[in-house]
Amino acid sequence: MEKLISRGAEADIYLGKWGPLDAVYKVRIRKPYMNEVLDSFLRRTRTLREAKMLRTARAYIPTPHVLYVGPKSYVLVLEYISGRVMKDELNSNPSLAFYMGVYLARLHSNGIAHGDPNTSNMILGASGKYYMIDFGLSYFTERIEDYAVDVHLFREILNVQHTEVYDEALRSFYEGYFSESKIEKNRMLDKLDEIEKRGRYSRRRSFQF
């Protein structure tokens, strides 16, 4: 491990070597505020889960190779993908969201929810190939509800991080998503509506009294 390149919510990311290869070290570190039992449970299960889901998802979309899994040291070593993050490109090119739509639909069609589909989790590789990363919250599911949550999360990210291009990016995302999805468009949009209404203050219902 050489250089700390980012500090996320649940892991520190280092750039280093794995043999002759450039590699990313994803280290899930101890959270000083968290109960120890809970902390080590989360770090262990997420490290294992991420490795497994990265490998499974590779059958459907490009993901980095898993080079090493250390459930006791909470370390994952991954192939390094050089390129740019979608987050930094989307505001100047909102149609890139199309690819997020395609990739999510492929995962969903194969029974996988990503769990954290934000624009920081797609790398536009220098080779021209696009990669999805960060599978720590990913899981197997057959429920349309879980797929709709993925879509909801992406919409939420567009709304806060790409406010200026929200409409255009969302249109491209849907175009990509429904070009590959097995789920009918109206069914997905109804489900989304249901999720966004649930238990929260979603609908405008103003009245005079």
Added chain:
Amino acid sequence: MIGLGIESTAHTFGASIMSDDGKILSNVKDVYRPPEGMGIHPREASRHHSDVAPRVLKEALRQAGVSYRDLDFIAYSAGPGLGPCLRVGATLARFLSAYYDKPLVPVHHGIGHIELGSLLTGARDPLVLLLSGGHTMILAAHMKRWRVFGETLDITLGQLIDQFGRYVGLSSPAGPQVEALAQKGRKFIQLPYIVKGNDISYSGLLSAAKKASRKEAVEDVAYSLQEVAFSMLAETAERALALTKKQELMVVGGVAANKRLREILEKVAERHGSRLYAVPQEYAGDCGAQIAWTGVLYYRSGVKVQPESAFIQQKWRIDEVDVPWRS
């Protein structure tokens, strides 16, 4: 300039007089308490509000040393909240506005929490954790709106704690009592930890905690419930801090009074080179001051309504509301 703020969204009926330099001239409230183990009954709560309103209003004016005629505007919490409760505050505000010929300013309750928090803590451009009975949200201001970075997919943190408290026989609002129980807990019981992207889900945690309380010591369950619920929130706060690189993390709303939560958030902020701004405990819960101060901000921005078009909204998304004074 001075204004009156009336709060009546849920348990609390409150009235406050504030001046436009941010001085709280008075802040009086009376909180409805349902019987032990029961939730808030909207009709009973609204009856309570009607009963205490004259006294609370009179006392707010007396402490501030002003009369209705001295006011520049009257602000009320227009939602979101319980219909019958909102109606008490709104009806009073509309009457006072029409009778004394004062501008009427409707205020979103959640924005009230945020703006009073900003005033009292000095946070200028914070990432906000809004944790009240009705909201569990992570927000940042952008393009004149509060944008939601993450939120609960089902029940709020306030509801989680309150409903657990009621289940084990405490009276609502049960936050402080659950916190006291948790301080005596020692054993950690594994409960569902559900984070989805920047969102969280508490309903599975609530069912599991209720179930656990039937065979484990209630102190241990309360302790574990808090640890899991707060850690979930801390994780999403960390995500939002990593994304936004905000220098200020502000926590407001009733649950912000919880000491363990504050301790956790201190460490979260520290890890990301940010600082925690926690609303002072006495202003964490619902109160008139949050409405009076936000009323000042709206009144200054020229937002007011005619008494005859006064409204309430039981459901009202915070990200649908313009905040002209924000970046």
